[in-house]
Amino acid sequence: MEDLVLTSGNHNNNGRSRPERHVAVFAFPSSSHPSLLLTLIRRLSSASPTTVFSFFNTAKFNRPVFSDFSSPDIRRYDISDGVPEGYVFRGKPQEDTNLFLAVAEEELRKGVKVAEADIGLKVSCLVVDAFYWFSGDMAEEMNVPWVSFWTAGACSLAAHVYTDLIRSKSSQIIKGSSAVPDEDEIVDFIPGFSKLRLSDLPSGVLFGNLESPFSTMLHKMGKNMAKATAVPINSFQQLDPNLTKNLSSELNNFLNIGPFNLITSTQNPPSEVDEFSCISWLESQEPRSVAYISFGTVCKPAPHELVAIAEALEEAKTPFLWSISNDSKKHFPEGFLERTTANGSGKVVPWAPQVQVLEHIAIGVFVTHGGWNSVLESVGAGVPMICRPLRGDQQINSWMVEKVWGIGVRIEGGSFTRRGTRCALEQVLSRDGSRKGFKERIEALKELAHKAVEPNGSSNENFKILVDVVTRVTL
Template sequence: MSPRPHFLVLTFPLQGHIAPALRLARRLLAVAPDALVTFSTAAAAHRRMFADADDGQGRGSDEDDRLELLPFSDGTENGFAKGGGASELNDYMASFHVSGRRSVGDHLDALAARGRPVSRVVYTLLLPWAADVARERGVPSALYWIQPVAVLAIYYHYFHGHAAAIDDHRHDHSFPVDLPGLPTLTIGDIPSFLTDATDPNDYFHGVFATFRDLFDTLDREKPKATVLVNVFRELEETTLAAVGAYDVLTIGPVLPSGDEDQAGLFKQENNKYMEWLDARPAGSVVYVAFGSITVMAKGQIDELLPGLDETGRPYICVVRKDNKADLAVDGDVSAAASENGMVVEWCDQVRVLSHPAVGCFVTHCGWNSVLESVAAGVPMVSVPQMSDQRMNARLVERDWRVGVRAELDDGVLRAAELRRRVDEVMGEGEAAAEVRRTAAAWKRAVEEALGKGGSSDRNLMAFVESARSGGN
């Protein structure tokens, strides 16, 4: 009888990392009914997410005890305090690496002692030490890359001999960049951690250094590092050759099923927005959300809500509670919405995008949001700001042709620009109709990739079988 596979899924304590990691954990349970999964993130995030499931010893369980919820220590009591400066973030990253490495090592030893040995460690971005901890114990590991293959390729080439092509022109966003296996890009397409955070004084320099360590870690894996990518092969087939140094398995989009996606760092008070959507015509609603960490520029609300009103279309706009404080908004933002719109602090984005009333997604272009929109067949208006979002926006507009990119004015999406871009994907013209047709075609491609025997289904099953057999 084949051994029972046990996956330890580790993730950085940010919502944009937690969501795809927890979805993968549950997906592994679904495709391998005999599998065990232990899901682990930093303790402060664990407490926010799983208070109801906690057993009093910091652990919890789900899925008939096949899914164990086990936090690791990042060396702090309450995690990173938002609002700190660059030195505070760098100090946190250093603590996260040292304490996380020690804590996860202890977990691996304890799980083995309990008769629940881990057969494969799976870790998301910003945990380069996870592979080292696994290797020290003879346990194979896999990086779960939660950005597109094209961004993986950019990072790979930057840390393998092509840094100067970016560093020498990093302040000129129009400068062309040629990297092996990729079309000609511009500096403005390159992830911000490679154009801004290389400076030791930059706020995100600790993140840049962690990516550098990550690729150094991957280089030490023999014969090849295994990288699971949250994308489906057909979406980036021509780019896969650019990362041939790794054993890349496209297994996405890894989406939630049922209500399980509500386990996250943000909680919604109610789902009245779904009833509101039910009363709107098909394809009529503009949905606006800028993710879990993106901070709106000062004055953005003053442009955003009037711009949405000027489209003449119903809308749902997400303004996080913490973002309201950053914006120093006076009064209730929800009250500023017109009768045609609704402002909420958080929502179940997959359910919203899957609702037939939604016809457009105005998004910061975080990778989770892009994938969820592609899977739902909803055209996008991209408003990228940082990290991989600029490259994601390029892919949305130029490669997949499922959206357009808005231009910012001093960091602000102006009302007129919002109205113009929404019309480009929701209007009556042929160009808008073509975007909608293309979005619908990609939705069908997602269904095929995730369906039985589809490219993502085959790759995930192959990964499970390799864990079962003990292969790398």
């Protein structure tokens, strides 16, 4: 197991005055979590130039987020990933995460002491990924504010905050004699939701392995979050007014401070190189005619589902831009790539500049896994969605997209079939009233999202409250 490694882009202040505050930042080593938290810390650093931030994560996840970024005020610290030397992974679910969770608290406690000695200042605030439920105890011991950052939406957060209530109420909803809650049951007892299907709750709340380290972590997180000094989330309050109102009554300083994708695009216009000429290809397509398909870098539909998507696109004669790994292309139907490329109706790339693509007028629908970042990017661009959730919060996000916000549909039956995919494409892209309804609703949300991040917008005002919490010296 690796020892704590201290690596910062620059530990020399280069003549700058000594910082007045020291904030410890705990990032969780998972998908987009570190980059979102670093985005928040960069904003906080700009708002508080006399504060130095110690950013803790495993080397594997610290390396990419700091690859093109260096600041004397945000110092990188690598902690152990918990994987013993010579360990052979067995392919168990969340195996790497479970190994990390076993050492995380000890590593972070040790890391804070090292950073305090390195910087010469006691930590005055903890800003952490909400997954680190135990950081509340650390903050209490240190007598400092505890900021618990939720990287996703209010809908999934509410499911974790109310896990005990959901489990208690659902125990009364028994299917037959199996003592198992009916997954298709629609319930109305979860605060902030007018209704919700039980099977759309995030895994670990009611279904799945409730005793796994990851599920236990989420349960403890939900139970302890009310003790946090502030709970900022990557969303905007006009998206979920009922959930925002309810969670504001349960949590201290519940602050919608997003969408981050709109804030970063405003402050730092997209600089991603369109190396596969996606935008120039879109220029040749009709307005609102193209289906953009992407499931991110972690989630992958099964091979037979990829076949179904391809068959539906070709059958419906839907122009498409598909971002998919080169390895997955082997599952396409024979001749699919050659036929669609030859007639100009399709383009398949290993990577696409997603924000720029979604903002292009040719895009008519986003076929997505329903990850929170993708949902926010679609809302920010005003593009309706076809969702095929695969894991985590994607189920409940997709419920909101279809049933609450009315800005898209979930794939029929829960997985891609040729018929179901074609029906969804026709429903969202058709010229009749259904397409108009999707477009009108998501355009309305787009306008609210953009207003929220304006100088006097709700997210910007909430961010000012967060800055006050983080820079408040309590020692």
